Amino acid sequence: MPTFRVIELGPSGAVETFDGAERAAPSPAEVARWIDLAAPDAESLELLRARFDFHPLAIEDCAHLDQRPKLEEYRDHLFLVTQGFTCPGTRVEELELHEVHAFVGERYLVTVHADEVPALESAWKRVASDKRPLERGVDFVYYLMADAVVDSNFPILDRIADELEELEDQVLENPQRQDLARIFELKRHLVMMRKVLSPQRDTMAMLSRRGDARVSERTSLYFRDVYDHLSRINESIEANRDLLGNALDAYLSAVSNRTNEIMKYLTLLSAIFLPLAFVVGFFGQNFENLPGFPDWVRSDMLMYAVLAVCIVTPMAMLAWFRHKGWF
Amino acid sequence: MPTFRVIELGPSGAVETFDGAERAAPSPAEVARWIDLAAPDAESLELLRARFDFHPLAIEDCAHLDQRPKLEEYRDHLFLVTQGFTCPGTRVEELELHEVHAFVGERYLVTVHADEVPALESAWKRVASDKRPLERGVDFVYYLMADAVVDSNFPILDRIADELEELEDQVLENPQRQDLARIFELKRHLVMMRKVLSPQRDTMAMLSRRGDARVSERTSLYFRDVYDHLSRINESIEANRDLLGNALDAYLSAVSNRTNEIMKYLTLLSAIFLPLAFVVGFFGQNFENLPGFPDWVRSDMLMYAVLAVCIVTPMAMLAWFRHKGWF
Amino acid sequence: MPTFRVIELGPSGAVETFDGAERAAPSPAEVARWIDLAAPDAESLELLRARFDFHPLAIEDCAHLDQRPKLEEYRDHLFLVTQGFTCPGTRVEELELHEVHAFVGERYLVTVHADEVPALESAWKRVASDKRPLERGVDFVYYLMADAVVDSNFPILDRIADELEELEDQVLENPQRQDLARIFELKRHLVMMRKVLSPQRDTMAMLSRRGDARVSERTSLYFRDVYDHLSRINESIEANRDLLGNALDAYLSAVSNRTNEIMKYLTLLSAIFLPLAFVVGFFGQNFENLPGFPDWVRSDMLMYAVLAVCIVTPMAMLAWFRHKGWF
């Protein structure tokens, strides 16, 4: 169900909060407004379009909420799509992608989003309880929100980096199939984050270079800061992808090592018992009296000789393998 | 067989549709026309060239219809090659590449294509039933068509992404040769899509920056939107290529894992039965009375000892392997 | 042996062909000339240098004919190195690299090449039999020649793409060592083509942007077309490299699959016969009367029990392997 809410900074300098669509309209002179629309439907978007004269393409984007980060400049407002991830649990299982569409006019900021965006909520609380942000301008309010959305990506990347380092060690020790599945899952997360956060950086770069009525020069300094954070995030994503390649290589070489180790054991077994099997088989032949051997070899001495061979052969084999450095 | 058809917006503001080559000519003042030529032959192209004075190189391109996406600027019209894919079934088996050549003049749009292009047909129906697109200008009509061509790529990429994720899981479970063939097939599709859709984006970027008689500033906003979609498509292609690398790595490591598992089983078998074979072989030797053993060992006790060895040895082997973490 | 030949378009509008070095000189006013020098030696190059006042560096380049594609601008002429491949047989065995050096002046085109270049010959025939190209200007004549050189690369790439797709299927079915050698050979061809055709594109881009006395604006449209073809060629080379990666991966995984299959067969054999060998070995021991067994086990029943074990064991093994999905 679409929900409108508004924070207004009136000429008296007091900040007030309203629910409902009533004040979801361009602000009169001397008034600055942040209008937030959650879970929009066709009707509520049409209301925005009619009151603010937004471009049909932008309104159509708001109806879908599966855009890429972008910045579009219209005659009297900017249209911004901002995206970021949060991750509910402590383990990076399922990333939630949050998308906020924002219209930044001279005295109004309109935000549209589908689900509840934690970063937007925290910005909302701050702006509702402190008049300074709205006094600085709606561009600064947008900065507060965008900065919170962007910064929510840092802990995810840190956790992925930590887990990758762990995975690499663990996999070198003892490669398990679920480790492999986990590596691929983390890669999917990184692919998704890069797909979203790399264009996000470009829009912040554009904002930090601007300096017109909608984004004051003072605020553009702040957007430069957000741009910087996004650069760090993108560098972290790349670094994480490198580490992920490490973990995968570690897995493959650990499996290959293990095959090697098993092969060595099999060969050792064969090297010991195949000759022995021949020896005892030889004396198991049904030649009467094993003709050709003098009598005494049928005596105890042969018996002990065979026993000796059965003990010496494996030892010689083991010594030779150790000499070759296999064990 | 070449087929001409024309939609005309006359000075009266009414939209009319005509079949045949008669009105396939530059429109008189106050009239806007969309002329569509399907399955062109040399004759019909010569007719266009003669009536519109198109450049021989552009006409030659239309004769072949295996160009790459491009935008060429002539004195009084733009020549545009637009390409997109559709995929008939629900499984991404064979991609169909559609190519539309368009001449965008001040009051005419000429489109040339070989087979039936679904996206063009839907645009045609909309323009034929609604006068607003042609009122906005032939550049907007071209936008409608190009946007539909571009958007037809989205479902293909989504289906590939879904299938890749499935393939990865399936392959980790149980690698099958046909999975490998499927991975390579999907990669071929992605290679083909990138080859076509990456230059397509460049032409849309050029259109979105223009603002002359042929592409009004108002329409260039719309081309920016198409450019944005193409950026998203290209990012999806890259992300899919990454996922495809995952699926391939998953296959290779699953095969390598399976070899490992089989090796372990083989080694286990050998570790159990090679020593046993030696033991029973030893007592199969034809020494009379196994001299050297005291009499009692020929009694039941030896017999039971051998039986015990035959039971204890495999158990010890299994225990040792489990200790080494192989099973 | 150096061979000069000249096509001349005189003021009378008639095209004439001459052999020999006589007319290998700057054309008088009203006359346009294409001078072609095959298999140059020091003497013939000095002749050109002296008559046309070409730069020593350009003449030095002509003496070696192993340059990279380039465009150099001198005061009164352009110096162009154009390269392309042809492939004699139907199978892509040995690529022939053709190199044409061209000096484009205001009313002369001088081409220098070592061996016979098929594309240049076809352009030569066309210009010799039709006065229109020379009437359009020597830049257009150069375009005709360069376009033919560039287009001769298309069939090679198409054949490589077809063969790669075939190779991939074939290799997945039955990996042969000669397939691997063939994959590497094709990669060498692609590496060589990219090395040559990627700088070639840059020179055409420069030509298509020019518009001075030597390259008329009308002709630069045509060079844009050649540039476009080279873009398509370079995209094809990249796509082919991707397909080649596929074929190589297919080979490696097919070999790895096959090792796996052989291992499974070996393990199956061992799993059936190692236990059987133990069973028959056990009863091959030379214990008198196998003491401990009651008399009846020495009767037929034991005999049949052993036979039964020898039949049931392999079946149980097979059933278990099938259950584990190995076969």
Added chain:
Amino acid sequence: MPTFRVIELGPSGAVETFDGAERAAPSPAEVARWIDLAAPDAESLELLRARFDFHPLAIEDCAHLDQRPKLEEYRDHLFLVTQGFTCPGTRVEELELHEVHAFVGERYLVTVHADEVPALESAWKRVASDKRPLERGVDFVYYLMADAVVDSNFPILDRIADELEELEDQVLENPQRQDLARIFELKRHLVMMRKVLSPQRDTMAMLSRRGDARVSERTSLYFRDVYDHLSRINESIEANRDLLGNALDAYLSAVSNRTNEIMKYLTLLSAIFLPLAFVVGFFGQNFENLPGFPDWVRSDMLMYAVLAVCIVTPMAMLAWFRHKGWF
């Protein structure tokens, strides 16, 4: 505990050093100051902000000291984040990342850092004992410090390169699991260095292009030198990553080679003893008198024949394997 210290070049031309926060303030005319704050806390940073009117964002950065290298331009000062690595031991075990935040005004340089930075200490000593650096300007003092920070990366990269070359040889000889772990560890170091030193280069490029009141043209020559060092460092990192790929490939192929070698030994064993086992097993069958053989074969001759087979078979096998080039 936050520690302030100040170097001051007074109008008398004498350099003096002070401890404590007293002189941590903008310098009066004719005085140049380097103010260093180690281990900052909220209070000391607020002191700086209040006295110098630094931007809140910059002060917030100083509070965290986990920024990326950057250059921010404020109205009357530059804010610079400089990072570099040192490595305590002779083996590249654990890299220490040092981060220095610097405010470069017209007559003051303020540096803020958490731990002791060796490069900064050496610059501090030089500036405290020699008046020339401060005479040249605070930008030159910043150069001295930044240059030392950057140059401390060279020995690390040289040691990594040396170790990689060693590792590659060692791994080709005798692949050990700890080598693999070491390779991955070095890769993590390189990933981290690239993440930090690649943006560092960009800030130096910006400094070397500037020429305003804060960075004199004379000093920008020096920054060009630092930029150059950073380019060399970044090229070394890339080259090291290539070498690292070598070492990893060497490991994988050495393991694969070793598996191959073990397989050959196992096959050799089997090829020798399996036929022998058959031969002696054949004559171990309990046929009375091996009927069908003439009497004489039960004589010594058969016995010797079997012995001969047992000697000739392994020799033939060995000869055949050698012929096939396996050994």
Added chain:
Amino acid sequence: MPTFRVIELGPSGAVETFDGAERAAPSPAEVARWIDLAAPDAESLELLRARFDFHPLAIEDCAHLDQRPKLEEYRDHLFLVTQGFTCPGTRVEELELHEVHAFVGERYLVTVHADEVPALESAWKRVASDKRPLERGVDFVYYLMADAVVDSNFPILDRIADELEELEDQVLENPQRQDLARIFELKRHLVMMRKVLSPQRDTMAMLSRRGDARVSERTSLYFRDVYDHLSRINESIEANRDLLGNALDAYLSAVSNRTNEIMKYLTLLSAIFLPLAFVVGFFGQNFENLPGFPDWVRSDMLMYAVLAVCIVTPMAMLAWFRHKGWF
């Protein structure tokens, strides 16, 4: 020991050569000088700095001679670092890196280098014996030297390419461990060449675009030629890296193929002898009279049947393997 030598073109138009530091000074009007300093020490560099007023940073660079290629512009001279490789033997074993530092003023060229640089020696001889180079200007003299340094890289790359092609064939035939070591060695060479020659290209690009007092427009044409050579070299390095990837893939797949082949042989052996061992073991059991068999089976017929099984089984196995395409 530092060695100075000078070539001077006096106002008389005669070229003279001097040894020693005496004329290592800025040239008087009408005189052009090439001053060469080999094996510089602190003293000789200070002499240059004092006489020519070179920048301390440039002099410091000369003291170390381990810079990267660069071009620095000072008020009245250019400072250039040029690097190239030579390779003493016919096999590419150890590359020698030569580094020449050059100061190009209006009428002087100062070169500084550590060891003897063959390319510089050949340029020196040419300039000492021919007055034309110095007449053209010191920039042209620098061109002669730099061109020789750059061109000395071509034969190395050609030899590497030839060797790589050979290695690839050889490795596919019969993979040897020393081939692998050689592949890695060549890769190290290529990594080093790219690290040096890629920035070298950038400095030549800068020179070819210049046109001031120190580099005349006429000479910049020549630097464009050197730039072109460096482009070709860099493309060759990239192509060689691709071929190197081929050789490495060839090695790995040849080893993997060989493992496969050995496995097949081992499986064949087992498939033949394991069933036979069972057969002869079965009849080696100590059942009295093999009860249950009719009397006649103990006769010659059974004996022959066993012999037949021992001959038919291996044949059937071989036929089946051939049918499966393993041999």
